[in-house]
Amino acid sequence: MQEWFSPAEIAELxxxxxxxxxxGVNALADRNNWRDASTHNNDPLARKRKGxxxxxxxxxxxxxxxAQTELQKREIARKKAEAPQSNGRGSTAARVDWEWFEALPEARKKKAHDRFAVLDAICTLQRGALSKDQAxxxxxxxxxxxxxxxxxxFKLVEGLDRKDWLPALCPRHAGRTKKVPCDPLAWECLKAxxxxLxxxxxxxxxxxxxxxxQENGWTIPAARxxxxxxxxxxxxxxxxxxxxxxxxxxMMYPPQVRDRSExxxxxAVNVDGHKWDVWVEFPDGEICRPIMIAIQDLYSNKCVAWRVDKSENSDLVRLAFGDLFREYGIPDHAWLDNGRGFAAKCISGGTPNRFRFKVKPEEPSGILTALGxxxxxxxxYSGQSKPIERMFRDFCNHIAKHPKFAGAYTxxxxxxxxxxxxxKAIPLDEFLKVVGEGIRVHNARPKRNTRVCGRVRSFDQAFDxxxxxxxxxxxxxxxxxMCLLAAEQIRTDQRSGRIELMGNFYWDECLHDHMGKSIMVRFDPDFLHDSVYAYRLDGSFIGEVGLWEASGFADRNAAREHGRKRRAFINLTKKAAEIERTLSLEEYMDLLPDSDDADAAPQPAAVRLVTGNLARQAEALPTPDDEEDFSRNFRAGLQILQGGRDE
Structure with missing residues (x-):
């Protein structure tokens, strides 16, 4: 860069x-005393021009x-323009490789920063009126x-903007790159x-x-x-x-992070089955590891419904969804596992993207599909796709290993x-009690580390x-x-219409029209003491049928209550009969035609005379005495048949 300029050259720039x-430049120099200016080393900044x-x-x-700033910009632009012709150090792109620089270790980057600091100090001294050589x-x-x-x-950064000096100043020694020779076939054999696996x-x-x-004469390097x-x-x-x-x-590809706060x-709910690591004894005496169908709210992670049975089946899924609909309502979306219980036609029938069964046009709509x-x-087999798996992990740690399950944990x-x-094995009632309390504690635990709870709220609080x-x-x-189980071909009692289902009796007045007939009953097997629902075999609804509770043999209060209900039933029926029969018997008889008005019997065209033995003989009319004898003899005959006659 040119450092000394005459007034004419300054004006020309x-x-x-x-x-x-x-x-004008001479006047500016006189006003600012340029001819007397010097550096801090007393080196003059103005000199007589030679020649x-x-x-x-x-x-x-x-x-x-x-003016200084503009002069430096012009100098940089000039060097950039002259760089392709005069600079043999390579293209600017080759020297300014920030991607290569970023991949270097910190020790080599530090060397570039140290060199940059030296060049920057020299440039600062030059701005302080020192020549380049002096600086x-x-x-x-x-x-x-x-x-x-x-x-x-300086040659390394020649023609470059200062912002690109670091990559150019970084040492480019690559170290040792020579490889020990290895026979290509030996290398392929090692890889194979x-x-x-x-x-x-x-x-x-x-x-x-x-x-x-050794056998093939290959050259191979050391093992390391x-x-x-x-x-x-x-x-x-x-x-x-x-x-x-x-x-x-x-597993090397990170799982997708999905935001459920939307x-x-x-x-939306997430549904899956979980097999408990606990031995449980069911009422029929069978000991097995029970299956739980759980439903989780995707927004809050709360467990909103669950049911337990011996195996995963469509009935268990149906009842779990029934609890969800009854307690909280109907969700818009449901993420289901590809199990047989979930893919059953009674659950997801009509869904075109089911993985199991062929969807037919005439297939009846399943419960979830019918509810929109x-x-x-x-x-x-992808736990990352099911957030409910993390809930099951908590259940394994906090519920399956509960002290009350000691000895039954598998x-x-x-x-x-x-x-x-x-x-040992845990009775089913005790198991359900511990599981229910554990799920309640799971939902109520505060400071949950989720996007929705924010380490402050519990699942219950976020959901509510x-x-x-x-x-x-x-x-x-x-x-x-629709979510209850259906028992078909249940025959009602012939006299009262009462239903017997799994050892319990149910009755309602709506069954009188179906006495002795087969009907279908929908019920919840876990709540058999609640009402059941009667349907005709064609699917039409009959009515709700309550439990007919059994009472003690000597329970007088229950007997009086039963008698009161029966009398009320009879009285109501009589009133209904009076309402239905508005025409008396006498009025009905008056409406019937007289016997004289009846049409005469048709007469034959000819009459044949019966003679001989075929002719019926005339019989005398019985007299009153004969009737008394007949009655007396008839009673005597009955006594003989009953063994009451004296010998």
């Missing part, structure tokens, strides 16, 4: 804040600040760096042996490679060299795929069985706050009855 004529007519020359640092000598002495080294650094250790693979190399080459040349995902399989490869309470719930199927895998494995501000579809009684 047309710099900002400077006059455009030689006379070419004499006159004065001024250092560029005397110019106004805007280089000063900084070189302070930093104990050779002047030639500093000039080489090492990259197998059996996961052989590298040491064993190298021993086999040494044997093959080949091991480093495997790690550097074969990407880690490829090694995992070939040695551990595709499932392990999936929902509101009861807008959008069904989504989760990926099989362990979560075959090799994790406790020493007291299967030493959103539920109160949301529009929820409620289920009608007819829709709730």
């Amino acid at each position: 047309r710099l900002p804040s400077t006059p455009g004529t030689k006379m 070419r007519g004499g006159g004065w020359e001024y250092h560029w640092s005397l110019l106004p600040i805007p 280089v000598c000063s900084v070189s002495a302070q930093q104990n760096i050779g002047a030639s080294t500093i000039y080489n650094w 042996d090492f990259l197998r 059996e996961k052989p250790p590298f040491a064993a693979c190298y021993l086999r490679l040494e044997t093959a190399a 060299t080949l091991e480093r080459r495997l790690e550097s040349e074969i990407p880690a995902p490829v090694r995992v795929l070939l040695r551990e399989g595709s499932e392990k490869l999936k 929902f509101h309470a009861m807008e 719930i959008n069904i989504h199927w989760t990926t099989p 362990g979560n895998k075959p090799d994790a069985k406790p020493e007291n494995y299967r030493s 706050a959103s539920y109160a501000d949301s529009v929820i579809r409620k289920a009608a009684p007819e829709q709730l009855r």
Whole structure:
């Protein structure tokens, strides 16, 4: 960069804040005493011009600040324009490689920053009216760096903007890059042996490679060299795929983070089955690990409904959804597992994207489909697709290992069985009581670490706050009855119409029209003491039928209550009969035609005379005495038949 300028040259440059004529520049120099200016080292900033007519020359640092800035910009632009022709150090893109610079270790980056600081100090001194050589000598002495080294650094950044100096100043030595020779066929044999699903250790693979190399005359490097080459040349995902399989490869890709705060309470639910690690004794004496169908609200993570049975089946799913509809309402979306119980036609019939069964046009709509719930199927064997799996993990830690289940806990895998494995089984009633309390505690635990709860609220609190501000579809009684189990071909009592179901009796007046007939009954097997619902075999509704409770044999109060209800029933029936029969018997008889008005019997065309033995003989009319004798003899005959006659 040119450092000294005459007034004519300054005027010709047309710099900002400077006059455009030689006379104007001289006047500016006189006003600011440029000829007397000097540096802090007393080096003059103005000098007599040698040759070419004499006159004065001024250092560029005397110019106004805007003029200095513009002069530097023009110098940088000039160097950039001249760089392709004059600079043999390579293109700007090759020297300014920020991606390469960012990938370097911090030690090499620090060297670039140190070099930048040296060059920046020299530029600062130049702005303070020192020449470049003087600034280089000063900084070189302070930093104990050779002047030639500093000039080489300036060559590295020549023609570059200051913002791109760091990559250009960074050392580019690559270190040792020479590779020990290895026969290509030996390298391929090593990869074929090492990259197998059996996961052989590298040491064993190298021993086999040494044997093959001796027989074939291959040149191979040391074991550690080949091991480093495997790690550097074969990407880690490829090694995992070939040695551990595709499932392990999936785990290398981070799971999708899905924001469920876009929902509101009861807008979407997640449903799945869980097999408890507890031995439970059912009322029929069978001991097994029960299955629970649980429904989780996706917005708040609250467990909103659950049912337990021996196995996963469509009836269990139906009852769990019935509890959900009854307590909270009908969701808009449901994410279901691809199990047989969920894919049953009675649950999701008519859904076009079901994974099981062929959907037919005439297939009856399932419960969820009929209620307008959008069904989504989760990926099989993918816990990441089902947030409810995290809830089941909490159940395993806090409920399955409850002190009341000691001795009945099975362990979560075959090799994790406790020493007291299967030493006892928990009765079903006690198991359900502990599970219910555990789920209540799970929902009420505060400071949940979710986006919705924010480490402050519990699942219950988050659910209640959103539920109160949301529009929820409620289920009608007819829709709730769709979720109950159906028992077909239940024959009612011939005299009263009473129903017997699973050892319980049910009766209502609506059954009188179906006495002795077969009907269908919908019921909840876990609440048999509640009412059941009677349907005709064609599916039409009859009515709600209450439980007919049994009473003690000597219970006089129950007997009086039963008599009171029966008398009320009889009286109501009599009143209904009076309402129905508005015409008396006498009025009805008056409406009948007289016998004289009856049509005469038709006469035959001819009469045949009967003679001989075929003619019937005339019989005498019985007299009153004969009638008395007949009655007396008839009673005597009855006594003989009854064994009451005296011998």
